[in-house]
Amino acid sequence: MNSSTVIVHGATGTQGAAIVRGLLAAGHRVRGVVRTAPAALHPDAEPVRADLLEPGSLAAAYTGADAVIVQLPLVFTDHAVRQAEAVLAGLRKAGVERVVFNTGTVLPPGPIGVPFVDARVLLSAELIQGVEAATVVAPARQYMENLVAPWSAPLVRAGEVAYPLPRELPVPWVALDDLGSTVADLITATTPPPLRIVAGPQALTGDEVAAELSAVLGHPVRWNSISPEAYRAMLAPHLGAEAAEGIAGVYTPPPPGAPTPPEPDPSVLVTGTTSLRDWAARQDWRTA
Template sequence: MDHTEEFLVFGATGQQGGAVARALKAKGKKVRAFVRNPESTKSKALAAEGISLAIGDLFDPASIDRAMVRISGVFSVQTSSPAGEISDAQEVVQGKAIADSAVRQGVRHLIYSSGGAAGKGPTGMGHFDSKSEIEAYVQSLPMISTITRPASFMEMMLLPGMGLPQGEFTFFMRPDQSMQMIALIDLGRINAEILMAPDRYAGKIIELASASVTGKDLERAFTKAAGRPIAYKRFSEELLANNAFLNRLAELLDSGLLAGRADLSALDKVFGHLTSLEEWLGGAGKPLFEAALNREGTEVALR
């Protein structure tokens, strides 16, 4: 392996990119993070961990080109419309801009981090269909690429408004319905492994998840972790009727599309032990879970 090999990670001040950048760093790799603001607390934390910063903006292709110089592998992720900053069309522009720049700069390999609902036909959700479009574009380019499709993040369950302070937890699945989820720590290390073995994963599309979880599993695990009863309920019909976004997600779960198609035993064999819900609650998820239990407020902030 080339000892000068360096990886460029987009979204490194965010959830996915942060996990990937840190996993690469933990494996002794040189990592460059593409950041908008080098003075932000999160950028400074990356720099303090020995990750170099390339300053730019996804709307500025020249800044992406500058960041790509002498890079061998890229982790590409974009925000999506539910986060409120960009439209679905802009997500596509950004995803394509990274891929185009990687080709221009002769980067050897790129991972495009998509989503579990992508690549399976139109979904009626703009931020899923945008990912299908970026996937197809990336695959059409003259460059080695891998598409990873992460399931819903376990971390997302602990956003405000799911009822934990009131001793309940409301989410998408019915009590006996399962949905795959991924712990960000697994997302980080699996994508890092893929970046480190580009030939092995060239041209592959890999659905990523850590565990398959039902509503009852959540009730059991959350009750144990909280040390007091946490009752599980699916989002109420009333909430779903008044929230088209959540309603469509629930429909996609019912139709099987959002339930997840990752082959958990194959992932475990290839990438090593996957984090179970209980392990996550006792590890990386513990501070988040405790904060969510003690948080005020009930507004649903899912995205």
Template sequence: MSYVIHGATGAQGAPVAAALAAVGAPVTALTRNAGAVVAGARVRAVDLRATDTLADAYRGADGVFVHLPLGGPEDRLRHAHNVVAALNAARPGRVVFSTSGGTPVEFADPAVTAVIDGLRRSGLSHAVIAPRLFLENLLLPPVVTGAREQGVLRYPLPDGYPVSWVSHLDVADAVVALLGRPDVTGLIEVGLRPAVTGPELAEAFAARLGHAVTYEALTPAAFGDLLAPLLGTDAAAGVAGLYDFLGTFPDNAIAPERSAQAVLGLHPRTPLQWLTDAVG
């Protein structure tokens, strides 16, 4: 079985490529950098603006893992249409697409919706993974430094707001499982059940760091200000806007009936397990 992995040097693709390579599967790692090195994989540089190049990369693959890179709305939508066109041309055996988290899939941006709709129309064997918020967001320097040095975990969600947090490692586990399960189709949500609140996250940090950590709810605007030096003003404003939007819901929890727990028998890492695996 051979697999093609988008973004194989990035946060989502790298653990998928590593997991497949670890069991000896032939892996083609798609990147924008021809000089990239991915252990156990063949690296192939692709341009999401070039449908023919994408189709060549997909052709003959038993499975393809797709997620869209960050970018402006017009670029993302163009990339989405190109990916769908290339998949239709190449007809790989199986496709797993990640929405890359944030909102419930019903409120996904047009690019994500375009890929989902395109896969439905394609007739290809496929599944869509829909995470919510990634635990790795908590490793952003303004967040993790506060927990480590000041004993305060600051994040732009209310104290009692439950989230089905998930790590990139858990998404990778689900992707690998779905690549080998053509009988499972449609939408699968990956994340913690029951959902976890900010103070519960702080408890996990306290257990891992060995000192007291409390949770402090920030406004989305204040969080954007913290991120601006790291991400740039426009990107930070976009993050703040996401959390403004999420604040209009009572929670950001996955649906039990379409969870990875129910569909695949996979149980995501707890925050403490994740901190141990990811941070050491």
């Protein structure tokens, strides 16, 4: 197994922490990009300071790294696009040869006028310029960890999954540990693909999700399809009004007549191994 030095953006976040664990488990040396005291950084990772709006600062942080894992923060203003541009400039200035960009969400094929989305679309499209091996990683749909987030877990404990998805929609929920192992595999891939979509091993309807959680928690759990606006109200006390509105907007249905996003090519799909029931059994629902 080849060991690499890997820079990870967002290393203290929920998705970033899972990627850090996957990289460390694969034997890589990890440096997490931080701006302030990295209290939440994995103890086996090394902090490296950088400013996400300063290409020179980013290039200095990337120097000497074998690979960079890029993740953009939850920013819903024009700062998001500026951050994406700074990262691209920093990567090119440092001459980074291998990059994995975790979009963190399903992306449309082009800009839609929402900075949070457009920054990710820009970075996905421009990475191939000046980077020898670049892979964009995205989930097929939602992450299981959304169900144990602070705005969801108390309701699940009380017997309700409140989520802005149709009850009848089969969703291949993905565990973040499977995202982490996928990213770790890409770091040492001989020919990394330009796109990798991570799906869970099961496509579950809302009622099937509720049944799996019921089996683990030992009491009935029901699925409740809520509106994006209701989801925004759930998120706001935990993430703030701006982030809550932006995330809820991702779940807002497209206007009538808008083209339906194509299903991903099977050749870019990788299927995780963690079932929803196994994932749920590992969570501490008493304190979540």
